[in-house]
Amino acid sequence: MEFETAAGHEVPKLGLGTWQMDPAVARETVQTALDLGYRHVDTAQAYGNEAAVGAALRESPVDREEVFLTTKVHGMRRSFDSIVASARDSLDRLGVEQVDLLLIHWPNPLADLETVIAALEEARERGWTRSIGVSNFGRDRLARARRLADGEILTDQVLFHPWWPQRELLSYCQDEDVILTAYSPLANGGAIDDRVLAAVGKRHEKTAVQTALRWVTQHENVVTIPMSTSRNHLAENLDIFDFRLSQAEHDRITRPSYYKTGVTMARGMLGL
Template identity: 70%
Template sequence: MEYETRSGTEVPAIGLGTWQMDTYTAYESVATALDLGYRHIDTAQAYGNEFGVGRAIAEAEVDREDVFLTTKVLPTHRSVDAIVTSVEESVERLGVDAVDLLLIHWPNPLADLETVMGGLNTAIDRGLARHIGVSNFGKDRLDRAREYSDAPIFTNQVLFHCWWPQRDLLQYCQANDILLTAYSPLANGAAIGDPLLSEIGERYGKSSAQTELRWVTQHANVVTIPMSTSRGHLRQNLDIFDFSLSRDEHDRITRPSYYRTGLSMLRGQLGL
């Protein structure tokens, strides 16, 4: 496993995302992932599966302090009190004293960003979270969030894959010591079987999915949270740190495409 370290905290470069998992599925997947060696788990209030995630962590033969746990606040919570109350409820569902990382899930144009960041900071002050961050923020909004926050912005969790490499945002994060947490790194499955990824991966005895995940994790300041419910795929996703892509291979894989990104997002929304 490789790690990124921010604010004295090590974050495993590969974690497990639990989007589109119900509580039971999340329980099964997190339990399997922890058994295989995962120590980075991501959930959200919007997913409705925090109870299952927390139960899997509680029952695992892994110390709580060894698991980096993230949850995300619904952006419909627009006041400090509403945000803090929702985090108290999340912590209770998860069965933990605090989460390691608390994010606002996406920008709400009706919410005051300074108030939102105040709510996240209050959650830290009350011992409900160790670190805070944002999700789905562009560079300008991320810059303003930093201005409004007393605590450092630990991460910005965003869509990131070889067809959506987010170069400007990544450079901003790298310049300001902010992690970029990549969700949907396999482009909702579109990267699986991609001819170029398959060709390059074959040189290393790796699948197209493993090659794409290595492309993601070879970026400085980037960690990722691919979603999987299959024990075999979970094991394969973890098995990517015994090879490195060359600069030429890395550059060839990077193929920005609005078209392919749009198709992959539609695929994800339809659950294909």
């Protein structure tokens, strides 16, 4: 496993995302992932599976301190008190005294960003989270959040894959020592049968999926949380740190496309 370090916090480069997992599936999948060697798990209030993720952590022989655990406050939480209270509720559902990272799930245009950041910082001050961050923030909104925060904003969790490389946001994160957490790194399945990824992967005796994940993790200041429920696929996703892409291969894989991104986002929304 490789790690990314920012603001004194070390985060495994590859973790497990649990979006669209019902509680029973999430519980089993997290147990399997921990057994395989995953030490980074991501959940959210909106996913409805925090309790299942927490149960899997308690049932695993892996010590809680070894697992980097993230959850996200529902984006509809707008007031200081509701955000703080919901953070406490997340800890109760997870069955832990502290998470490693607490995010606001998405920017709410009706919410005051200063209030949101202050509430996240209150959760950190109370010891409920080691770090705070944001999700689905663009560069300018992330910069404003960082100006409003007294402490560090550890990460911005966003869509990131070869067809949506987020160059402006990534450059900002790299310059400012902020981690970019990539969700949907396989473009909601779009990477699986991609000919370029397959061709590049073949040279390294890797699959198209593994090649896409290596493309993501070779970026400085980037970690990723692909979602899978299959033991074989979980193991495959983890087996990416024994090779490196050349600069030419990396450039060949990077193909910004509004069309491809739109198609893959639609597939994700429809659960395809």
